[in-house]
Amino acid sequence: MKFRVERDVLAEAVTWVARGLPARPPVPVLAGILLEASDDGTLTLSAFDYEVSARVTVAADVTEAGTVLVLGRLLADISRNLPNRPIDVVADGSKVQVTCGASRFSLLRMPADDYPTLPTAPEPTGSVDGHVFTQAVAQVSVAADRGDTLPILTGVRVEVDGDKMTLLATDRYRLAMREITWSPTATDASHVVLVPARTLSETARSLGASGSIDVALGATAGGDGLAGFEAGRRRTTTRLLDGEYPKVASIFPTTSDTEAVVRTDELVEAVKRVALVAERNTPVRLRFGDGQVAIEAGTGDDAQASEAVECALTGPEIEIAFNPTYLLDGLGQVGTDWSRISFTQASRPAVLSGQKEQDGEADTSYRYVIMPVRYAS
Structure with missing residues (x-):
């Protein structure tokens, strides 16, 4: 694999993908970011911890297509601190060479074959204005439980009824609810899902500036409960929480x-x-x-x-x-x-x-x- 990419492009992409890397990965490969260079002139960066996945595609000058896995947080630190010049990345045996001007780094190549396959998001359910969605998620997630006593309360309940989306969260001491209008793919759309509040907040903040966010709610072909979010060339999925959310609407x-x-x-x-x-x-x-x-x-x-x-x-x-x-x-x-x-x-x-x-x-x-x-x- 061999490609050249602009420093700001790589730094932004790596930082976005690396934000969800686990602090203590259950297996070593989950600390890595997967880089896939394609002959069509694109570079795709991916991360996955079995709960949350992130993927972004950027433009790159690809000389030789290929796939490598390197430590994510190390690559993020390096790319942010390199001079503002094009970055050359070359796979060389067991190492990945990163060159930018006079700066040179040699990174250990991790076993990409051991990396898990990223989940495929459900079919799109609709789209929502990024700014409105980001504000709504922030308003509601502040009331979600931050402890582990009742895991179900660490989520945001998202209910879709036609063109109305209602977000709700509670930790038993306060309750927040926000109603917004969105554009469903089907006029009779009806969904109720429970999305981890922390993941939803980070996703909304990172995608909200893109103008419009495509949202996918429901089960995948494999039957897994997933929520998917996509804006531009950034895509992320998160596993949904299981369980019956308490009927708290009567509190109002x-x-x-x-x-x-x-x-x-x-x-x-x-x-x-x-x-x-x-x-x-x-x-x-x-x-x-x-x-x-x-x-x-x-x-x-x-x-x-x-x-x-x-x-x-x-x-x-x-x-x-x-x-x-x-x-x-x-x-x-x-x-x-x-x-x-x-x-x-x-x-x-x-x-x-x-x-x-x-x-x-x-x-x-x-x-x-x-x-x-x-x-x-």
């Missing part, structure tokens, strides 16, 4: 007694400052009254802090407490100048949504439900 309150509208950035900054004195797992208390919300943390002999922020209140005054991290996570994903918080009781979940103007309507396409925390008065 159907009515509200009190609603508060507050500037998002002002509330974020105030909660951040007040939470500085909150011990771990200690809530911040919010008192919503006429014209303002008072934020407090700390009691008794502990450090204390308080701050007030203007708000427009509809309904009875209410005092409620939240985990500050969970509250800030939701406020950070609203994405609008104003936030609306709806309450029923101080002991019941509150619903956070965004709105563009103080006197406007709430945008309920994104809703973030947060459970209150009991506190000593």
